[in-house]
Amino acid sequence: MTGPTDPAPKAAASAPTSPAATTAATATTAATASEGPEPGGNAPAPATAAPRTRNLRRIRRALTAVAVLAAGAIAMAALGSGSRHGQLDPRSTDPFGSHAVAELLKERGVTTRVVTTAREAADAAGPRTTLLVTAPDRLGATQRGVIRSAIDLSGGRTVLLAPGSHSLGDLSPGVHTAGDAPTNRPDPGCTLPAATSAGRADTGGGLSYTTALPRATACYPSGGHPTLLVLPTGPTGGDTVLLGSETILLNESLADEGNASLALQLLGSRPDLVWYLPSLADSDPDTAPSDEDKGLLDLIPAGWSWALLQLFVAAALAALWRARRLGPLVTEKLPVAIRASEATEGRARLYRKADARDRAATVLRAAARERLAALLGVPHTQAHDPAALVPAVSARLTGEPRDATALLFGTTPSDDAALVALADHLDALEREVRTS
Numbered sequence: 001m002t003g004p005t006d007p008a009p010k011a012a013a014s015a016p017t018s019p020a021a022t023t024a025a026t027a028t029t030a031a032t033a034s035e036g037p038e039p040g041g042n043a044p045a046p047a048t049a050a051p052r053t054r055n056l057r058r059i060r061r062a063l064t065a066v067a068v069l070a071a072g073a074i075a076m077a078a079l080g081s082g083s084r085h086g087q088l089d090p091r092s093t094d095p096f097g098s099h100a101v102a103e104l105l106k107e108r109g110v111t112t113r114v115v116t117t118a119r120e121a122a123d124a125a126g127p128r129t130t131l132l133v134t135a136p137d138r139l140g141a142t143q144r145g146v147i148r149s150a151i152d153l154s155g156g157r158t159v160l161l162a163p164g165s166h167s168l169g170d171l172s173p174g175v176h177t178a179g180d181a182p183t184n185r186p187d188p189g190c191t192l193p194a195a196t197s198a199g200r201a202d203t204g205g206g207l208s209y210t211t212a213l214p215r216a217t218a219c220y221p222s223g224g225h226p227t228l229l230v231l232p233t234g235p236t237g238g239d240t241v242l243l244g245s246e247t248i249l250l251n252e253s254l255a256d257e258g259n260a261s262l263a264l265q266l267l268g269s270r271p272d273l274v275w276y277l278p279s280l281a282d283s284d285p286d287t288a289p290s291d292e293d294k295g296l297l298d299l300i301p302a303g304w305s306w307a308l309l310q311l312f313v314a315a316a317l318a319a320l321w322r323a324r325r326l327g328p329l330v331t332e333k334l335p336v337a338i339r340a341s342e343a344t345e346g347r348a349r350l351y352r353k354a355d356a357r358d359r360a361a362t363v364l365r366a367a368a369r370e371r372l373a374a375l376l377g378v379p380h381t382q383a384h385d386p387a388a389l390v391p392a393v394s395a396r397l398t399g400e401p402r403d404a405t406a407l408l409f410g411t412t413p414s415d416d417a418a419l420v421a422l423a424d425h426l427d428a429l430e431r432e433v434r435t436s
Contacts, residue, residue: 105267125156134161143278159267203244209242
């Protein structure tokens with residue numbers, strides 16, 4: 001409060017011989033501390049902080065625990081990184097890897113070979129092979145020409161995963177993209193044996209195609225356009241399969257609907273499977289992404305992101321484990337005695353500086369209600385109930401009429417003078433009840 005008077009000290013000084021005034025003033029100190037000063041006694045000492053050396057030891061122990069957890073997390077990430085080879089990699093057991101379908105093919109006698117260049121893929125293609133191109137749009141013009149020659153001359157099957165307009169012109173002339181496929185799991189809608197036996201599958205959600213080529217088999221229509229096309233290619237009896245989505249080959253979705261059945265039939269029609277994962281080293285110089293286009297996060301391996309996440313979780317758990325708990329205040333004997341009046345005056349000045357008339361009035365009224373309840377025999381649990389306390393107080397008043405409800409449960413004083421007057425009236429009310 002900003003005013004010429006100090007409300008709490010003045011309330012205490014207005015009746016120096018009255019215990020009610022002294023107790024009402026000291027109640028302001030008890031409002032913000034669990035242990036308040038007793039009237040006429042010594043104020044308890046405030047809680048003291050732990051010694052600095054003890055805090056340093058705690059910090060060192062916490063840092064040691066975080067370092068051990070971080071080392072463990074990094075070690076786990078490093079050990080697990082060997083099985084994370086990337087998306088659609090048949091060696092990867094990640095949700096977006098394809099290790100599961102490779103294992104199922106192996107059980108059926110299909111040998112899977114992973115290659116990373118177009119030349120290796122073309123050399124390995126033949127009548128007894130299925131060539132799977134996982135990212136056709138990443139191929140440069142040279143690589144697309146090599147793969148196209150293999151399609152025409154191998155006599156085997158070629159599976160193109162989600163080829164877009166960038167690669168369709170070279171790898172599958174006469175086929176065009178028809179936009180996104182809105183239906184994630186369309187029905188087969190064709191007579192292709194692999195599709196009819198598999199049923200619904202996750203071929204949607206990617207691209208759909210349109211073509212006017214003869215003898216093309218269109219399956220799994222989504223939005224009126226097929227998401228799977230089978231095209232006869234070359235004079236040697238091979239075919240090309242265009243699949244608009246890669247979902248059926250992923251570990252996380254292989255068991256859904258007819259994904260496993262369709263994947264095994266598309267990739268397992270020949271005894272050998274060539275799994276072509278285009279690499280940056282196999283790209284044309286003009287199409288390969290430059291280092292300048294990459295950000296810092298793009299250069300961090302996938303395994304390290306999981307390591308950082310584990311480190312963050314470990315640090316959070318360590319912080320929760322070692323965090324300082326706030327318990328009750330601990331009193332301690334001081335080498336000097338502090339008078340209750342000094343503590344009360346200091347607390348009152350803090351209230352005045354904070355302009356906390358509402359808090360000061362609430363504390364004064366609450367202390368007066370508790371003392372009046374003890375004098376009148378009202379239970380302590382009902383000391384703050386107007387229906388129980390006000391009639392008992394009114395019955396003991398013999399002087400001029402007083403509005404006990406306004407005094408004990410009224411509104412916040414509007415200024416400092418009103419707060420001082422409230423303290424005086426409460427003191428007079430308690431004195432009259434005590435002497436009646």
